[in-house]
Amino acid sequence: MARESANAPFLRNAWYIACWDQDLEKGPFARTIMNEPIAFFRDAQGKVGAVEDRCCHRGAALTDGRIVENGLQCGYHGLVFDVSGKCVEIPGQDAIPPMAKIKYYPVVEKQEAIWIWMGDPALADESKIIDWPFHKGGATPLPHKKGMLPFKANYLMLVDNLMDLTHLGYVHSRTIGGNPLQHVNAEMNVERTGNGVKFARWMMESNPPPTYVKAAGFTGKVDRWLEFEYRAPCLVLQYTGAIDAGKGAKQNQNQPGFHSRILHCATPETDTTAFYIFAAANGYRTDDPQATEDFYNELIPTFIEDVTMMSHQQSRIDLDPERPLINIKSDAALVHARRAFSAAYEAEQKLRPQAAE
Ligand code: FES
Numbered sequence: 001m002a003r004e005s006a007n008a009p010f011l012r013n014a015w016y017i018a019c020w021d022q023d024l025e026k027g028p029f030a031r032t033i034m035n036e037p038i039a040f041f042r043d044a045q046g047k048v049g050a051v052e053d054r055c056c057h058r059g060a061a062l063t064d065g066r067i068v069e070n071g072l073q074c075g076y077h078g079l080v081f082d083v084s085g086k087c088v089e090i091p092g093q094d095a096i097p098p099m100a101k102i103k104y105y106p107v108v109e110k111q112e113a114i115w116i117w118m119g120d121p122a123l124a125d126e127s128k129i130i131d132w133p134f135h136k137g138g139a140t141p142l143p144h145k146k147g148m149l150p151f152k153a154n155y156l157m158l159v160d161n162l163m164d165l166t167h168l169g170y171v172h173s174r175t176i177g178g179n180p181l182q183h184v185n186a187e188m189n190v191e192r193t194g195n196g197v198k199f200a201r202w203m204m205e206s207n208p209p210p211t212y213v214k215a216a217g218f219t220g221k222v223d224r225w226l227e228f229e230y231r232a233p234c235l236v237l238q239y240t241g242a243i244d245a246g247k248g249a250k251q252n253q254n255q256p257g258f259h260s261r262i263l264h265c266a267t268p269e270t271d272t273t274a275f276y277i278f279a280a281a282n283g284y285r286t287d288d289p290q291a292t293e294d295f296y297n298e299l300i301p302t303f304i305e306d307v308t309m310m311s312h313q314q315s316r317i318d319l320d321p322e323r324p325l326i327n328i329k330s331d332a333a334l335v336h337a338r339r340a341f342s343a344a345y346e347a348e349q350k351l352r353p354q355a356a357e
């Protein structure tokens, strides 16, 4: 396997979260993914479209336009495009030339997320989109809040960040961290999966971090778990929680305490910038909307601590991107995740060598 560079290439044949359903409420929505400016919109019939954000007439940004009965109307001279990128209307002209079309991207709206496929449309298999049962349309919905933070680093830097939680005690000492050594010495089980890696960290008899105390009102020590699963290339699924120490958490996590489900997605914008797209579900005070709000508001400063760290890290890596990084013991999950990514990337290259970056 080629030596991996900190800056991962784009893996195209995969589903990425492009944005949340809420982003489409106010009309066309612009987001660049893999260096390609894309216009997202919900048409008058409710169908979501993703087309290149460049009009084929004179190159205007379509996100400067508006939604009309038949699709997305360019704000310059009024051409209208449907969700497949086909021009369906030219003001003052009956015949539409066959060349009047723009690139479209397969998109699927599922469980409040707008998923995009940046690779070969013929390979876009909707059944490969994960099930996140905690959102609308899922089997076990929970109150939750969704957000996005842009960051100035290669997208896989976020996966690295989430795969190595020893950073919690250092980067997040004021929020979810707790004692750094508790994290370094936590019991850790790492398991490889078909397209990623899973790990569970257990911190028994530990002091609950401030966020947990606020959320669940712990008064003493807790048994705390952090379960993470990486699914190449871009997703990390998280289940974290805690219950009072000594109550048999390992045998039964499903007891009153703190329970949260977080979906993380790293969506590449350019080679060295990306979107941290996330949703945080409250599984502990499900009938209290303020608890959901508070939990989200606690997470944001934590995630900002991460994106600040990653952005500064990228600025150093940019000085010499090929210079190797070293791995330490606590990087076990990160190393597996990078390997899973490389394997998926290599498989894609074999499949469609012309898709190379
Ligand atoms: S540039 Fe879009 S209609 Fe003219």
Ligand SMILES: [Fe+2]
Pocket (backbone or CB within 6 Å): 161, 167, 168, 171, 172, 302, 306
């Ligand atoms: Fe973090």
